[in-house]
Amino acid sequence: MLTAIALAALGLGMLGPVGAALARRPFGNAIVYGGSLALSALIALAALVHLAGGAGPVAFSLPFGLPWLGVHLALDALSAWFLLILGLGGALSSLFALGYGRHEAEPGRVLPFYPVFLGGMALALLAADAFSFLVGFELMSLASWALVLASHREAESRDAAQIYLGMAAFGAACMLLCFGLLAGTEGDYRFAEMRAAPPTGLRASAVMLLALAGAGSKAGLFPLHIWLPLAHPAAPSHVSALMSGVMTKVALYALARVLFDLMGADQPGWWGGIVMAVGAASAVMGALRAVLERDGKTLLACSTIENVGLVAIGFGLALLFRGREPGLAALALGGAMLHALNHAIFKSGLFFVTGALLVATGTRAIDRMGGLIHRMPATALSALLLGMAMASLPPGNGFASEWLLVQAVIAAPRIDQLAFQVEAAVVAVAMAIAAAMAAMVAVRFLGVAFLGRPRSAEAEGAVEADAPMRAAMLLASLLCVLLGLVPSLPLQLGAPVLRMLLPGAEGARLAGGWIGPALAPESHTAYGSLALAALVVLGFMATVVVVQRLAVPGHRRGPAWDCGFRAAPTERPWGNPAAQYTAGSFGQPILRILGRPLLAASEQVEMPEPGETRPARHQSGFRDPAARFLFAPLQAVVMAIAERVNHLQFLTIRRYLALMFGALVTLLVLLAALEAR
Amino acid sequence: MRPLGFGELSYDVAHLLGAIVLVLSFAMLYQRRLMALINIYALQAVVLALAAAWQGWVQGAAHLFVTAAIALLFKAIFVPVALRRIVVKLMIHRTIETVLGIGLSMVAGVALVALSIMVVLPITGEAAVLTREDLALALSVVLIGMLVMITRRNAITQVVGFMSLENGLILAAVGVEGMPLVVELIIAFSVMVAFIIFGIFFFQIRERFDTLDLHYLESFRGERR
Numbered sequence: 001m002l003t004a005i006a007l008a009a010l011g012l013g014m015l016g017p018v019g020a021a022l023a024r025r026p027f028g029n030a031i032v033y034g035g036s037l038a039l040s041a042l043i044a045l046a047a048l049v050h051l052a053g054g055a056g057p058v059a060f061s062l063p064f065g066l067p068w069l070g071v072h073l074a075l076d077a078l079s080a081w082f083l084l085i086l087g088l089g090g091a092l093s094s095l096f097a098l099g100y101g102r103h104e105a106e107p108g109r110v111l112p113f114y115p116v117f118l119g120g121m122a123l124a125l126l127a128a129d130a131f132s133f134l135v136g137f138e139l140m141s142l143a144s145w146a147l148v149l150a151s152h153r154e155a156e157s158r159d160a161a162q163i164y165l166g167m168a169a170f171g172a173a174c175m176l177l178c179f180g181l182l183a184g185t186e187g188d189y190r191f192a193e194m195r196a197a198p199p200t201g202l203r204a205s206a207v208m209l210l211a212l213a214g215a216g217s218k219a220g221l222f223p224l225h226i227w228l229p230l231a232h233p234a235a236p237s238h239v240s241a242l243m244s245g246v247m248t249k250v251a252l253y254a255l256a257r258v259l260f261d262l263m264g265a266d267q268p269g270w271w272g273g274i275v276m277a278v279g280a281a282s283a284v285m286g287a288l289r290a291v292l293e294r295d296g297k298t299l300l301a302c303s304t305i306e307n308v309g310l311v312a313i314g315f316g317l318a319l320l321f322r323g324r325e326p327g328l329a330a331l332a333l334g335g336a337m338l339h340a341l342n343h344a345i346f347k348s349g350l351f352f353v354t355g356a357l358l359v360a361t362g363t364r365a366i367d368r369m370g371g372l373i374h375r376m377p378a379t380a381l382s383a384l385l386l387g388m389a390m391a392s393l394p395p396g397n398g399f400a401s402e403w404l405l406v407q408a409v410i411a412a413p414r415i416d417q418l419a420f421q422v423e424a425a426v427v428a429v430a431m432a433i434a435a436a437m438a439a440m441v442a443v444r445f446l447g448v449a450f451l452g453r454p455r456s457a458e459a460e461g462a463v464e465a466d467a468p469m470r471a472a473m474l475l476a477s478l479l480c481v482l483l484g485l486v487p488s489l490p491l492q493l494g495a496p497v498l499r500m501l502l503p504g505a506e507g508a509r510l511a512g513g514w515i516g517p518a519l520a521p522e523s524h525t526a527y528g529s530l531a532l533a534a535l536v537v538l539g540f541m542a543t544v545v546v547v548q549r550l551a552v553p554g555h556r557r558g559p560a561w562d563c564g565f566r567a568a569p570t571e572r573p574w575g576n577p578a579a580q581y582t583a584g585s586f587g588q589p590i591l592r593i594l595g596r597p598l599l600a601a602s603e604q605v606e607m608p609e610p611g612e613t614r615p616a617r618h619q620s621g622f623r624d625p626a627a628r629f630l631f632a633p634l635q636a637v638v639m640a641i642a643e644r645v646n647h648l649q650f651l652t653i654r655r656y657l658a659l660m661f662g663a664l665v666t667l668l669v670l671l672a673a674l675e676a677r
Numbered sequence: 678m679r680p681l682g683f684g685e686l687s688y689d690v691a692h693l694l695g696a697i698v699l700v701l702s703f704a705m706l707y708q709r710r711l712m713a714l715i716n717i718y719a720l721q722a723v724v725l726a727l728a729a730a731w732q733g734w735v736q737g738a739a740h741l742f743v744t745a746a747i748a749l750l751f752k753a754i755f756v757p758v759a760l761r762r763i764v765v766k767l768m769i770h771r772t773i774e775t776v777l778g779i780g781l782s783m784v785a786g787v788a789l790v791a792l793s794i795m796v797v798l799p800i801t802g803e804a805a806v807l808t809r810e811d812l813a814l815a816l817s818v819v820l821i822g823m824l825v826m827i828t829r830r831n832a833i834t835q836v837v838g839f840m841s842l843e844n845g846l847i848l849a850a851v852g853v854e855g856m857p858l859v860v861e862l863i864i865a866f867s868v869m870v871a872f873i874i875f876g877i878f879f880f881q882i883r884e885r886f887d888t889l890d891l892h893y894l895e896s897f898r899g900e901r902r
Contacts, residue, residue, distance in 0.1 A: 654830065657823070660823075661820075665820070671796050672792060672795040675799040675800065676799075
């Protein structure tokens with residue numbers, strides 16, 4: 001299996017140059033995306049077989065790379081689980097791109113990097129030494145950076161790409177230092193060696209914080225998330241789907257690998273408290289921004305921050321419970337792993353939907369859409385199913401994993417420390433707020449984009465997406481429904497991951513589809529997805545029957561309630577569509593309630609003077625606290641330092657030489673002093 | 678070959694030649710006149726060639742004679758002659774304006790020699806005696822060459838300082854056994870390239886500012902002083 005996956009990763013890497021060569025040919029699209037589809041499906045299949053077969057970890061090393069290190073690859077349960085996510089996400093995105101890629105203005109800027117992006121992620125997941133991991137991680141970062149730059153003619157994309165590059169460099173530096181500390185003074189960068197000698201004390205805490213900063217900046221955890229709502233929407237939609245759905249999961253994989261696997265189980269529990277707090281902040285902040293954003297892709301990217309935060313909460317709880325309550329640790333980690341898979345699928349699918357909308361209407365602003373359910377029924381249906389998953393409504397798959405996470409949080413007071421009990425209560429509230437806002441995000445997105453009347457001529461002239469795009473969207477929705485109906489199946493599949501990361505946890509047992517007790521015998525509540533789904537269907541049918549009974553037989557057409565619609569002018573027989581509820585008006589209550597304290601939201605009404613003919617203007621906006629309190633001061637400090645050292649650029653030749661001479665003499669003196677000791 | 682030690686002729690002569698190179702570096706440090714500076718540089722190159730030839734004879738390594746020949750022809754004859762021609766052509770026989778006083782630069786030079794000895798001797802504890810002494814001397818020559826470069830304002834003096842620094846490198850190279858010829862060739866080439874670049878540089882400056890004093894160049898670039 002490992003060989004198959006490694007060869008698939010290599011094949012993806014080789015597709016990059018092929019893409020560069022064939023970018024201008026008409027069939028280049030089909031070859032690159034078709035190849036990516038086949039190889040991603042192969043990766044998913046191999047990972048699935050590895051997980052289902054219950055095989056132990058396999059590893060091999062290759063004789064190239066760094067001379068004293070070589071390249072070590074390994075496949076264990078954890079990497080197989082995330083490879084499954086990568087394979088599924090990659091296959092769906094490639095399928096979507098078979099159609100979407102045809103609308104790409106400059107395929108030469110996408111085709112060479114897309115397979116390399118996938119290959120880099122596969123390498124990062126397969127790596128069993130720090131060097132190979134970082135090579136894969138950086139390949140992923142740089143390829144996705146190039147893909148963000150694909151629409152380089154827009155100033156927004158260029159800015160986003162620059163910020164993204166800076167954050168990626170920061171994350172990579174943190175991961176580098178983290179692995180450096182893990183390797184210790186002997187400097188053995190193989191994961192097996194790190195596992196054998198886990199760090200202790202202060203060094204261990206430094207490793208944990210560095211991993212959280214490095215992986216967190218890539219995954220989009222608060223407060224290092226500000227690049228994410230800029231960069232993810234700027235990329236082509238199938239790449240956005242990969243970045244949001246899969247790349248953030250690779251970062252979470254790195255976090256799990258370091259915190260659970262490489263550092264060993266014998267570590268302090270308060271780490272979990274930190275990870276949980278960061279996750280809760282991300283969940284609330286991401287959901288809040290998602291309610292307020294008006295760009296379809298940006299709001300999905302913000303929702304990604306929320307979901308990554310939820311997974312981080314699961315990780316934090318598992319760290320907290322580890323070694324004390326093995327069952328609850330399994331519950332939390334199982335929820336986190338399941339949510340990673342679920343989010344990868346529904347977020348990819350939703351990005352496909354925005355891609356289809358972008359192709360159909362030429363805009364990403366949902367305020368310029370509307371009424372698309374009539375023109376794009378297949379897209380609307382998948383958006384509905386995927387939106388249900390995002391809103392974590394039962395029986396969608398998002399509900400199953402969030403339910404597990406909430407169960408774990410509710411059980412957290414079993415930890416006998418007041419600080420953690422209080423934190424768990426706060427985190428539970430944060431999760432509830434985030435889930436409620438996620439539902440609002442889904443309703444707002446679906447309602448404004450698909451319901452109502454067309455808000456622009458482009459929306460009115462929209463046509464349904466072509467076959468591969470429809471297939472990808474519907475396939476993603478189908479997977480969401482399946483995972484929602486039988487969440488015990490993926491849990492069963494992920495049981496080896498829990499057994500591997502949590503010594504003492506037995507992992508899931510399939511207990512008739514009731515997922516709570518399957519993971520934790522202590523859990524007194526259970527969620528039966530099939531039973532609930534049956535209940536929902538029964539309730540729906542009963543409602544239909546009752547409504548039909550009570551309804552007046554036959555039907556008649558009358559004038560619609562035209563609240564807000566002025567009398568229709570002749571050129572617009574449907575009235576003024578601008579009078580409809582918009583994305584902005586949908587988010588306004590939240591902007592006023594939560595936006596003011598959390599996002600420094602501002603609203604200004606500019607009234608014309610009496611007698612003036614200009615219209616009144618209403619402006620509202622908000623600023624992310626991370627930008628205000630972290631990045632703006634940081635920028636000020638960097639600028640101040642740059643100002644200080646700027647005059648070094650204008651020294652005389654002699655002074656430059658003197659500077660070097662001084663440095664050399666200082667180092668020599670240091671050497672002499674060290675020798676004298 | 679048995680290791681060299683004190684009291685043996687081959688060692689003493691090598692040590693003497695290295696010391697002369699160093700003393701000539703000091704001479705460069707205090708020399709105020711351009712022509713005399715170039716003469717001292719030529720003399721240093723001759724001594725360097727002698728040192729290389731002596732090492733070649735002692736070690737029985739033929740390629741060191743080639744090194745000696747390159748040093749003699751190129752560094753002792755060709756470069757000084759060319760520099761002299763530049764000086765004559767540009768008519769700059771004036772005294773050199775030093776940044777640091779002569780007494781102070783001598784003190785700094787002595788301190789650098791002390792530093793080199795303190796750095797090199799403990800590190801090379803296991804190496805042959807000659808190698809150690811030779812490396813200490815060579816490092817001193819390199820550091821004093823740099824000092825010459827940064828204590829003078831005139832561009833020609835900086836070139837001479839740079840090439841004296843190269844002399845130090847070659848002194849280190851010939852003192853170590855088994856240094857292949859390729860390396861020395863590359864060093865010679867680098868000096869030549871530097872010389873050409875600096876030559877062009879002089880004429881450019883001269884053409885533009887009518888002087889070789891870098892002070893004018895600096896004020897042209899809008900630098901702060």
